[in-house]
Amino acid sequence: MADTVLRVANISKRFGGLQALSDVGLTIERGQVYGLIGPNGAGKTTFFNVITGLYTPDSGTFELAGKPYKPTAVHEVAKAGIARTFQNIRLFADMTALENVMVGRHIRTGSGLVGAMLRTRKFVAEEAAIAKRAQELLDYVGIGKYTDYKARTLSYGDQRRLEIARALATDPQLIALDEPAAGMNATEKVQLRELIDRIRKDDRTILLIEHDVKLVMGLCDRVTVLDYGKQIAEGTPADVQKNEKVIEAYLGTGGH
Numbered sequence: 620m621a622d623t624v625l626r627v628a629n630i631s632k633r634f635g636g637l638q639a640l641s642d643v644g645l646t647i648e649r650g651q652v653y654g655l656i657g658p659n660g661a662g663k664t665t666f667f668n669v670i671t672g673l674y675t676p677d678s679g680t681f682e683l684a685g686k687p688y689k690p691t692a693v694h695e696v697a698k699a700g701i702a703r704t705f706q707n708i709r710l711f712a713d714m715t716a717l718e719n720v721m722v723g724r725h726i727r728t729g730s731g732l733v734g735a736m737l738r739t740r741k742f743v744a745e746e747a748a749i750a751k752r753a754q755e756l757l758d759y760v761g762i763g764k765y766t767d768y769k770a771r772t773l774s775y776g777d778q779r780r781l782e783i784a785r786a787l788a789t790d791p792q793l794i795a796l797d798e799p800a801a802g803m804n805a806t807e808k809v810q811l812r813e814l815i816d817r818i819r820k821d822d823r824t825i826l827l828i829e830h831d832v833k834l835v836m837g838l839c840d841r842v843t844v845l846d847y848g849k850q851i852a853e854g855t856p857a858d859v860q861k862n863e864k865v866i867e868a869y870l871g872t873g874g875h
């Protein structure tokens with residue numbers, strides 16, 4: 620039996636008079652890279668925001684690794700096992716690269732605030748383990764040499780890598796990447812593709828919103844296409860590329 624990581628169905632979300640999502644659903648199996656594409660304003664970010672607890676949907680069912688979850692708050696969703704990055708990078712700009720990743724790791728540890736204030740032995744040992752793991756993750760995404768650099772001093776491409784390292788630090792069931800290639804140059808895009816491939820090979824599951832259709836088609840196992848909040852196609856990249864509704868949404872009359 621397939622090992623399903625995310626199964627969501629019937630997600631709808633309205634903003635005033637605008638139906639941003641109508642009955643959207645998808646199923647992502649473990650180890651897949653799953654792409655979510657569509658023209659500007661199609662509802663991709665809204666979908667991400669709903670499944671990660673930033674927006675409250677009008678309807679929808681949600682299941683992560685076989686268990687129902689309620690996307691009512693961002694930290695609850697992170698605990699349940701979805702980690703995400705943002706289209707507009709959201710790092711702690713004045714913290715170091717290492718500290719940014721350590722923050723991600725803290726949701727999985729137990730000493731808490733009292734332990735931190737008293738600097739209990741358990742807390743100190745835990746901090747050392749978190750720092751070690753954070754350094755491994757910086758190495759893994761290829762920015763290990765910037766450990767002590769403040770996040771804001773890193774290049775755009777490296778900040779996106781740092782966001783991915785922070786997401787990985789939570790040991791997520793699913794990593795949701797919101798336009799990871801935005802603003803990257805051609806070399807950075809090649810490196811990003813290698814990184815995503817590597818994350819997948821390490822048995823992680825990825826949901827990807829991306830404007831760069833070539834990148835999506837080259838990387839993803841399956842793709843959903845949204846247009847005006849509706850799911851107009853779902854399938855392998857090869858199938859989706861041939862779909863007439865998709866061709867029309869991208870090239871046709873709409874032109875939005």
Ligand SMILES: Nc1ncnc2c1ncn2[C@@H]1O[C@H](COP(=O)(O)OP(=O)(O)OP(=O)(O)O)[C@@H](O)[C@H]1O
Nearest residue numbers: 634637638639657658659660661662663664665666
């Ligand atoms: N918080 C909000 N309040 C009102 N309308 C919103 C809100 N968020 C999104 N929308 C609207 O919902 C629709 C879908 O937007 P969304 O950002 O999800 O699309 P998208 O596919 O991510 O677009 P893009 O590719 O441009 O990022 C748009 O018409 C947008 O204006």
